[in-house]
Amino acid sequence: MAHRCMIVGCGGISPAWLKPLSAMDDVELIGMVDLDRTVAEGRAAEYAPGAAIYTDLSAALAELSPDVVFDCTVPSAHAKIDVQALEAGCHVMCEKPLADTMEAARCVVAAARSTGRTHAVMQNRRYLPDIRRFRRLIADGSIGRPTMLTADFFIGAHFGGFRAEMDHVLLLDMAIHTFDAARMILDARPVSASCTEWNPHGSWYTHGAAAVALFKMDNGARFSYRGSWCAEGMNTSWESAWRIVGDGGSATWDGGAQIAGEAAGSGDTLIRAGIPIEPPASVELELTGHAGCIRGFLDSLGTGKAPETASHDNIASLAMCLAAVESAETGRTIAIDLEAV
Ligand SMILES: NC(=O)c1ccc[n+]([C@@H]2O[C@H](COP(=O)([O-])OP(=O)(O)OC[C@H]3O[C@@H](n4cnc5c(N)ncnc54)[C@H](O)[C@@H]3O)[C@@H](O)[C@H]2O)c1
Known part of the structure; x- marks a missing residue:
């Protein structure tokens, strides 16, 4: 039976949802x-x-009784819309970020729990074949136990629009993709964050176009992030450029197709030559990006299994962004408490 779906928020990102949804046999777009x-x-x-x-969500929910709501509105509207849809009996998937505050995000997670409905977040960048290959190399144990992960994000993006005047633009609008990727790559949750953020000379944004952040993770690894949205020349990929160090070797990923690794060598020399690791074969994904993330969510419904980007887990990625902002504003290291979620 087809999922009776409704989309809330039909702005810039909505075609990335509507195109794959309109091609899915088990989806009926009713509102x-x-x-x-x-x-x-x-x-x-x-x-x-x-x-x-x-134009009114209450009327739409009452008259159409959808099974599934897709929320593509602006971040400050997500929590209110999603709690209302969950309480009306719908499963919900919303655009990143889950919410604009931890308090609002906790309300969404609690509403999903109390209604027994599924709530998940769009993290389309998890559904790219190359991040899955990189993750596989680490999960295979090829470099041993991860101790350190770094991500460099340097892009000169001339968006204009709301981003030009948004506070903490890099940390709040983009970094959640990179922080979520770091959690996926390390298979770990954040413990604390320290961050410095500034708006560099020559920036065409009004606030926070550059940041350097350091996270302690619950497996003991450290994740460091260096990012700029006003870096002209020598741009990285949108997925960032990564290096991971384990206790048995290291690996790099350029955010595209280039993955390389070396396992620790042996001998009595000062520097031991690494032993090349064969990168994992390509990972076949039937659907990628938004389409893949939506498919994973829909396929999870009724199975009793949470989708990969379920909000009770994804709240950890939001927590990294908000803790980085708090650290940048206060100059303190911020503890990230996910116990109560
Ligand atoms: N995953 C990605 O790669 C990606 C890329 C771009 C944007 N996004 C996210 O998508 C979301 C939307 O971004 P956008 O660029 O489409 O914004 P947008 O401003 O173009 O569109 C938002 C739409 O939501 C509507 N809206 C706002 N509040 C509403 C409410 N309470 N009820 C009904 N409609 C409401 C607005 O009228 C507007 O049409 C944001 O959370 C953003 O972070 C994600």
């Missing part, structure tokens, strides 16, 4: 909600001509 009716009508005309259009 579209946006504060701006013409925006919702435009998306419906392109992707789901039969969908009912609403």
Whole structure:
């Protein structure tokens, strides 16, 4: 039986959802909600001509009774919309970030738990074949136990729009992808964060276009992040450039197809030559990016198994962003407490 789905928020990112959703056999797009009716009508005309259009979520939930709600609104609206949809009996998947505060995020996780519905977050960058290959190299034990992970993100992105004037633009709008990737690569949760953030000379943003952050993880590893959204020239990939050090070797990933590794060598020399590690073969994903993440969520429904980006786990990625911001603002190292989640 098809999932009766409704999308809330039909702005810039919504085609990345609507395109794959409209191609899925087990999805019926029954409604579209946006504060701006013409925006919702435009998306419906392109992707789901039969969908009912609403500007009011309560009316849409009451009249359509969807099984699934996809929330593509702005971060400050996520928690309220998602709690309302969960309480109306819907499973919900929302765009990153889960919420704009930890308190709001905890409310969403609690609502999913109390209603017995699934809530998950879009982390499309997990659904790329190369991050899965890199993760496999580490999970295989090829470099031993991870002790240190680094990510470099240097891109000169001239967006304009809301990002030009957003506070903490790099940490709040982009870094969650990289921090979530770090959790995936290390298979670990954050314990503390320290961060410095600034808006470099020449930046075309008004706040926080560059940051350097250090996280302690619960497996003892440290994760360091260096990022700039106003770095011209020598850009990294959007997935960042990575290095991981384990107690039995090291590996690098350029964020694209280039993965290399060396296991620890032996002998009595000062520097021991590493032994090349064959990178894992390509990982076949039937669907990638947004499509893959949505498919994983839909396939989890009714199985009793949480999707990979379930909010009770994904809240740890949000916690890294918000702790980094707090550290940058206070100059202190911030403890990250995920016990109560
Ligand atoms: N995963 C990714 O790679 C990726 C990329 C870009 C944006 N995003 C995320 O997607 C979300 C939306 O970003 P965007 O660029 O599409 O923003 P946008 O401003 O283009 O669109 C947001 C839409 O939501 C509507 N809206 C706002 N509040 C609403 C409410 N309470 N009820 C109904 N509709 C409401 C607005 O009218 C607007 O049409 C953000 O959370 C952003 O971080 C994710």
